[in-house]
Amino acid sequence: MNAARKLRMLAVTAHLCLLIGVAQAAPSEQCAGILQQSGLRGGVACVAGAWNTGLAMELAREGKFVVCVVDPDAAKIATARQEMAATGLLGRSVYVLTCDPAQLPHADNSVDLLVAPKEAACPDAEILRVLAPVRGRAIVADRTLTKPALPGADDWTHRLHGPDNNPVSNDAAFHMPAMLQFLAMPMQTSFQGTLLASDGLRIEFSDWVTKKPDRAAIAGKMLARSLYNGMILWDRPLPKGIEPDQPIGAAVAGRIFLADDASPSVLVIDAASGKDLTSIRLSDDSKQRVKWIGIENGRLHALLGEAKPTRAPLQFMMGKANKDIRAAQAAAGKIIVAWDLKGEKQLWRHEEPATIDYRTIALRDGRIYLYSENTRLACLDAQGQIAWENTGANWLEAMARPAAIRNVNIEAVGSLMVGPSGQLRLAVPGGADGLIFNANNGMLLWQNKARAPDTFFVGDRYFTPKGAFEAASGKPAGDGGVVGGGCGIVTWAPGLEKGLSHVAFGVKSPCGVGAFQAGGLIHFSPSQCDCWPHLRGAAAFA
Known part of the structure; x- marks a missing residue:
């Protein structure tokens, strides 16, 4: 399996990858700013930087997000898990993982919101791999990355595809094998x-x-x-x-x-x-x-x-x-x-x-x-x-x-x-x-x-x-x-x-x-x- 299709998870809905880098603002201010900038109110998100557990909690509580905190430092992850466990959110709406931000633990196209500081070791290619087409937003320092519809993708807008009642998709973005x-x-x-x-x-x-x-x-x-x-x-x-x-x-x-x-x-x-x-x-x-x-x-x-x-x-x-x-x-x-x-x-x-x-x-x-x-x-x-x-x-x-x-x-x-x-x-x-x-x-x-x-x-x-x-x-x-x-x-x-x-x-x-x-x-x-x-x-x- 190549890197672009790695780690498809049955529980992909239980993962969010937010790479967070702005420490000065209070978590509630960060959360409000991110929600406003992204235009999102729910989905799958992540926090890279286990020190910023407050933002993860805000996103889980204020929005309909399931949040995954990621950090390469095992000691920081252990501390973050203790903090999340004390709130009752751990394993429910917040997940904390030891992870290299250069290789995010998410299926292709599965992350709705991703935030990364300028210095984060998370290449744009990896961000765009996991970012959801159309609605996904990645806030990277002063940039906001989006991802267009997959090449050849088709919508199913009516009960039988279109108003012609012909249940035939024109989608060219899916390929076997199915995962x-x-x-x-x-x-x-x-x-x-x-x-x-x-x-x-x-x-x-x-x-x-x-x-x-x-x-x-x-x-x-x-x-x-x-x-x-x-x-x-x-x-x-x-x-x-x-x-x-x-x-x-x-x-x-x-x-x-x-x-x-x-x-x-x-x-x-x-x-x-x-x-x-x-x-x-x-x-x-x-x-x-x-x-x-x-x-x-x-x-x-x-x-x-x-x-x-x-x-x-x-x-x-x-x-x-x-x-x-x-x-x-x-x-x-x-x-x-x-x-x-x-x-x-x-x-x-x-x-x-x-x-x-x-x-x-x-x-x-x-x-x-x-x-x-x-x-x-x-x-x-x-x-x-x-x-x-x-x-x-x-x-x-x-x-x-x-x-x-x-x-x-x-x-x-x-x-x-x-x-x-x-x-x-x-x-x-x-x-x-x-x-x-x-x-x-x-x-x-x-x-x-x-x-x-x-x-x-x-x-x-x-x-x-x-x-x-x-x-x-x-x-x-x-x-x-x-x-x-x-x-x-x-x-x-x-x-x-x-x-x-x-x-x-x-x-x-x-x-x-x-x-x-x-x-x-x-x-x-x-x-x-x-x-x-x-x-x-x-x-x-x-």
């Missing part, structure tokens, strides 16, 4: 939910309903983690009247956009702090609610429809009442609006003749693609005008809904997806008949039997469990291939050159959340299952 970057609490989640990765953060939504009573503590939570070490930076309750596994949230440009449960508005939340920003009201009709969100190139698009019942918080996710509620939610709405995020104004509004299921609407390259129930497949251009429609009876018959969704874990997964080479796939939610259309004119091209959560477009190919096909013609185009197993979402991970199941590498995401590649990592949400032997917790592999 554990972190494993972090909570050990399990409530049921399904949503996992996003953007701007150096992981955003997690947990369902309000639960699979077992012991999951109630995490139910209905939204939390943010540092992307490369798994540290929880903040958490807050989700609105109680939403379904967190539906496509009603996105993380874009440092903000979280989330459907409100009490008005036709989109809540806007600062991703770094979890604090509310100014919300976006999309309708004057107070009976309307946001049922789908897609954001692209500074434009927010939303599907609006009348408020419908949601499953009661903290209740068992199954049962006839909940099944009926979920079935009724399918008739989501008829109104689509586009909003200019910078100009803070509505760009256009469109109303369909029939309802749109929240799973059969997608956005790609400025165009909205939608299936209007039993009526038509249509495309709206960037001005909200009809670009084309297909009302052919030859395919509408295939859109008959099944009597029931067989797998409730994946019932919120989108079934209309748009690929990068001019094709779209439409299937009835819960059905197995995939219809491939020309995305430029709406013409039906070919059909394929495969569940929507098992399929995706990669370049000009369409992947299914039975192999790959030319997206335009349906001709066989090689094997598919999936890493892992399970009954849930399959995504495309470029670093694996295969599909990625939600059960892989000894861990398991919920079926309806899936695992994916983003930021140079493979991400897994905490599981809700007991049916597979797997490690528990939120996990990422580099």
Whole structure:
């Protein structure tokens, strides 16, 4: 193993490397200055210089930091350990290690905050090795070092990567072999939910309903983690009247956009702090609610429809009442609006003749693609005008809904997806008949039997469990291939050159959340299952 990948630790979230060098200021003044200069309020940090234990204690107490004090002098380390043990912080939020600052004991990209004096024997190359991309800050004397996104890194901003519902990562920063970057609490989640990765953060939504009573503590939570070490930076309750596994949230440009449960508005939340920003009201009709969100190139698009019942918080996710509620939610709405995020104004509004299921609407390259129930497949251009429609009876018959969704874990997964080479796939939610259309004119091209959560477009190919096909013609185009197993979402991970199941590498995401590649990592949400032997917790592999 080379130096750049040395010492990946299972407990990397329990290490922070702060190299401290300014002795004149009181610890509280140091801490306040460092927090202000870095703009950080939590994560993984370090103190090189065991004499400055006061700063380590301040960071652990005042911020949500786990702090690692490092010093090459064993005697100073012993004294520092005694001081930390007396405070009760040692082994909890502060760790003290004998260490040469030239070889820091941290996994690549795992340190959020690093502070070093001018004379510290810690080369910039070593600092940049451990510093977290995007959000990491290293304060070195009078310099502040930052680290850009990893070359080729991609974000996962919507529930299925982007607003096109095609669960295909463009990340080129992850390479095999996979090595554990972190494993972090909570050990399990409530049921399904949503996992996003953007701007150096992981955003997690947990369902309000639960699979077992012991999951109630995490139910209905939204939390943010540092992307490369798994540290929880903040958490807050989700609105109680939403379904967190539906496509009603996105993380874009440092903000979280989330459907409100009490008005036709989109809540806007600062991703770094979890604090509310100014919300976006999309309708004057107070009976309307946001049922789908897609954001692209500074434009927010939303599907609006009348408020419908949601499953009661903290209740068992199954049962006839909940099944009926979920079935009724399918008739989501008829109104689509586009909003200019910078100009803070509505760009256009469109109303369909029939309802749109929240799973059969997608956005790609400025165009909205939608299936209007039993009526038509249509495309709206960037001005909200009809670009084309297909009302052919030859395919509408295939859109008959099944009597029931067989797998409730994946019932919120989108079934209309748009690929990068001019094709779209439409299937009835819960059905197995995939219809491939020309995305430029709406013409039906070919059909394929495969569940929507098992399929995706990669370049000009369409992947299914039975192999790959030319997206335009349906001709066989090689094997598919999936890493892992399970009954849930399959995504495309470029670093694996295969599909990625939600059960892989000894861990398991919920079926309806899936695992994916983003930021140079493979991400897994905490599981809700007991049916597979797997490690528990939120996990990422580099």
